[in-house]
Amino acid sequence: MHVLADANLRLDASAIDYVLVAVYFVLVLGIGFLAQRSVNNSLDFFLSGRSMPAWVTGLAFMSANLGAVELVGMTANGAQYGVPTVHFYWIGAVPAMVFVGLVMMPFYYGAKVRSLPQFLLRRFGKFAHLVNSISFALAQVAQAGINLFLLATVVEALLGWNLWLSVAVAAVIVLAYTTLGGLSAAIYTEVLQFFVIVAMLVPLTIVGLHRVGGWSGLVDKIQGSSTANDAAAQLSSWPGSNLTSIGNSTLSVLGIVFGLGFVLSFGYWTTNFAEIQRALSAKSVSAARRTPLIAAYPKTLIVLVIFIPGMIAAVLSGPFAKCKAELVAGAAKCSNGYEPNDAIQLLIKDVLPNGMLGVAIAGLIASFMAGMAANVSSFNTVFTYDIWQSYVRKDRPDGYYLRIGRIVTIVGCVLAVGGAAIAMGFNNIMTYLQDLFSFFNAPLFATFIIGLFWKRMTAAAAGWSLIAGTLSAVIVNILGKVEVLPVSGQGLSFISAIAAFVIDIAVAVAVTAVTKPRPDSELTGLVWSLTDRKALRRSEASDDRGWYRKPVVVGMGALVLAVALNIIFW
Amino acid sequence: MTEEAKTRRTAGLFDLRYIIATLFGVFGIVLLIMGLVDFTDAAAAKTGGININLWVGIVMIVVAALFGIWAWLRPVVIEAQVRPEDMLTPGERR
Numbered sequence: 001m002h003v004l005a006d007a008n009l010r011l012d013a014s015a016i017d018y019v020l021v022a023v024y025f026v027l028v029l030g031i032g033f034l035a036q037r038s039v040n041n042s043l044d045f046f047l048s049g050r051s052m053p054a055w056v057t058g059l060a061f062m063s064a065n066l067g068a069v070e071l072v073g074m075t076a077n078g079a080q081y082g083v084p085t086v087h088f089y090w091i092g093a094v095p096a097m098v099f100v101g102l103v104m105m106p107f108y109y110g111a112k113v114r115s116l117p118q119f120l121l122r123r124f125g126k127f128a129h130l131v132n133s134i135s136f137a138l139a140q141v142a143q144a145g146i147n148l149f150l151l152a153t154v155v156e157a158l159l160g161w162n163l164w165l166s167v168a169v170a171a172v173i174v175l176a177y178t179t180l181g182g183l184s185a186a187i188y189t190e191v192l193q194f195f196v197i198v199a200m201l202v203p204l205t206i207v208g209l210h211r212v213g214g215w216s217g218l219v220d221k222i223q224g225s226s227t228a229n230d231a232a233a234q235l236s237s238w239p240g241s242n243l244t245s246i247g248n249s250t251l252s253v254l255g256i257v258f259g260l261g262f263v264l265s266f267g268y269w270t271t272n273f274a275e276i277q278r279a280l281s282a283k284s285v286s287a288a289r290r291t292p293l294i295a296a297y298p299k300t301l302i303v304l305v306i307f308i309p310g311m312i313a314a315v316l317s318g319p320f321a322k323c324k325a326e327l328v329a330g331a332a333k334c335s336n337g338y339e340p341n342d343a344i345q346l347l348i349k350d351v352l353p354n355g356m357l358g359v360a361i362a363g364l365i366a367s368f369m370a371g372m373a374a375n376v377s378s379f380n381t382v383f384t385y386d387i388w389q390s391y392v393r394k395d396r397p398d399g400y401y402l403r404i405g406r407i408v409t410i411v412g413c414v415l416a417v418g419g420a421a422i423a424m425g426f427n428n429i430m431t432y433l434q435d436l437f438s439f440f441n442a443p444l445f446a447t448f449i450i451g452l453f454w455k456r457m458t459a460a461a462a463g464w465s466l467i468a469g470t471l472s473a474v475i476v477n478i479l480g481k482v483e484v485l486p487v488s489g490q491g492l493s494f495i496s497a498i499a500a501f502v503i504d505i506a507v508a509v510a511v512t513a514v515t516k517p518r519p520d521s522e523l524t525g526l527v528w529s530l531t532d533r534k535a536l537r538r539s540e541a542s543d544d545r546g547w548y549r550k551p552v553v554v555g556m557g558a559l560v561l562a563v564a565l566n567i568i569f570w
Numbered sequence: 571m572t573e574e575a576k577t578r579r580t581a582g583l584f585d586l587r588y589i590i591a592t593l594f595g596v597f598g599i600v601l602l603i604m605g606l607v608d609f610t611d612a613a614a615a616k617t618g619g620i621n622i623n624l625w626v627g628i629v630m631i632v633v634a635a636l637f638g639i640w641a642w643l644r645p646v647v648i649e650a651q652v653r654p655e656d657m658l659t660p661g662e663r664r
Contacts, residue, residue: 016604023596027589034584056586188586195590195633199597203626211618353613355604355623359597 009157009345013357020358028177031188035181042402045182046381047114048281056191058294061278063190067371068150076340078310080327082234083569084243089303091261094296094562096269098555101293104270105279109288111525116273117386123451123526127463133386137379141412144375145419151368158345167420174373175413179406183281186377193366200363201305207351208312221315230328237569244491259494263501267441271448274378289551296558313347320346380408442497443469446504455527461511469504587641591634598630
């Protein structure tokens with residue numbers, strides 16, 4: 001991926017910086033060992049014994065998504081496109097997170113399922129369950145491999161470590177704490193990671209802004225270095241044509257609102273088990289509902305310290321600014337070998353002195369490892385409960401599945417290392433796979449949501465709609481890649497997702513019409529109209545009281561915050 | 571529920587808040603010292619004159635203290651006694 005001379009990105013890390021990184025590693029491993037003491041059965045291992053407080057699951061929920069791909073990719077978007085990057089957060093995440101907390105979570109938590117595929121099993125039976133379990137497990141392993149590969153490339157560029165050494169060190173650390181402590185260790189580490197990343201990003205933004213003369217200085221520099229049109233596109237969030245590569249303003253806004261804001265983001269946040277698993281580990285239904293709602297606040301705010309550093313990097317670093325000018329002018333690649341993904345690394349190198357540098361390296365490595373740990377900890381749950389226990393070895397004692405879970409964790413990490421090795425050889429394939437995953441959830445969301453609100457929807461309809469929806473997304477995406485369709489970049493992901501969503505619904509309706517629905521009595525607690533939702537939401541825990549803990553209040557607060565910020569950066 | 575109330579106990583040292591406090595405490599002290607004794611011209615050139623290690627160090631120590639105080643004032647209470655059938659899904663209940 002990276003042909004740029006490594007020396008351009010190399011940080012002069014000192015002994016002190018390594019000490020700070022080492023302190024972080026020691027604490028993470030310590031969490032693994034301490035968490036192991038509380039693992040007595042498989043539920044402890046896979047769902048933290050459903051005992052986590054809402055602030056912990058909420059930060060983990062947000063943090064599991066704040067992996068390396070997000071951190072590096074979104075600062076890159078900030079550098080290349082500027083302010084429109086905020087749509088990935090205020091349009092493309094917050095509304096969906098509020099929706100999950102208020103509408104979906106009572107069903108997920110109330111059904112006492114241990115995984116989302118298991119919810120599909122209850123609602124639709126084995127066909128859809130098997131399709132979803134297998135595709136989810138494969139996707140998680142591949143993503144863990146991608147995370148590992150990206151970690152290795154960044155560590156190599158920043159510190160000059162050998163690619164394989166970084167892969168091995170990261171895999172062993174993740175393996176150690178997830179095998180020992182299970183989901184609890186993964187969640188605790190994610191919360192720790194969140195704080196370290198904030199401790200990296202906030203000073204980075206403050207120092208960066210100071211260097212360019214504040215926000216107004218940044219605006220001046222961007223206006224001075226590009227044409228009036230390009231500068232305007234970078235400095236206001238709407239219509240975001242530079243982000244979507246859809247020239248027409250109205251269509252661009254529709255693409256963002258419907259493609260990104262509805263299909264992609266609702267798909268991701270409502271059906272991605274790697275996220276939902278964090279909420280399922282909460283100690284009460286109220287805490288589970290508040291998990292995504294609490295997560296929405298840091299999610300809303302963190303983009304400020306992500307896109308602004310990206311923009312700063314593109315004006316502070318000379319060669320990188322030249323690269324950006326070429327990209328904005330329409331080049332596919334920069335002539336000097338830089339790429340937008342270098343943004344955060346360049347800024348760290350340019351503005352952080354030794355000391356803070358160590359914090360930043362720890363933060364970057366932490367986000368890579370946490371991303372991988374989230375993949376691994378959701379993979380082992382789905383593989384053990386939904387594939388092994390459901391279809392291969394049923395009715396064994398619980399200790400057996402706990403043991404299988406630990407073995408599967410090891411297997412998952414080994415497969416991830418294999419995935420990383422493949423990525424090193426064929427990294428175009430990996431980039432492409434990553435693209436695919438970005439809209440894999442769209443058909444799943446369609447199936448979930450129809451299944452929830454339309455009690456007639458049948459088991460066969462669920463299985464076939466999932467298959468048809470996923471295939472249509474892949475086909476549309478390939479048509480875009482070979483330039484049969486005139487869209488590219490982010491716009492193509494939006495359109496693939498919309499296609500998957502529409503085809504999924506069409507197939508679901510068509511197949512339901514010719515197959516026999518399940519009787520109502522089997523669907524209580526799984527379908528909106530057949531469920532006493534008051535009973536589902538009732539919570540007896542003493543620390544769920546107080547108006548400020550009401551999910552509706554927490555959720556509306558997050559929406560108000562996102563709307564207010566949207567107006568400020570209009 | 572009265573059964574459970576009797577068996578409540580505190581989670582002791584393995585409270586995530588203490589771990590956060592430890593991390594920020596150590597980071598904060600190291601950065602503070604760096605800021606006090608090693609604010610070089612090279613560092614000042616990078617940050618545009620802000621002694622960022624010093625300031626971040628101070629903030630981290632404050633954050634560490636706040637987490638420590640919070641955990642100390644409001645310890646986690648865990649319910650040790652969970653009825654085994656609670657862990658089963660409804661379908662598995664006998």
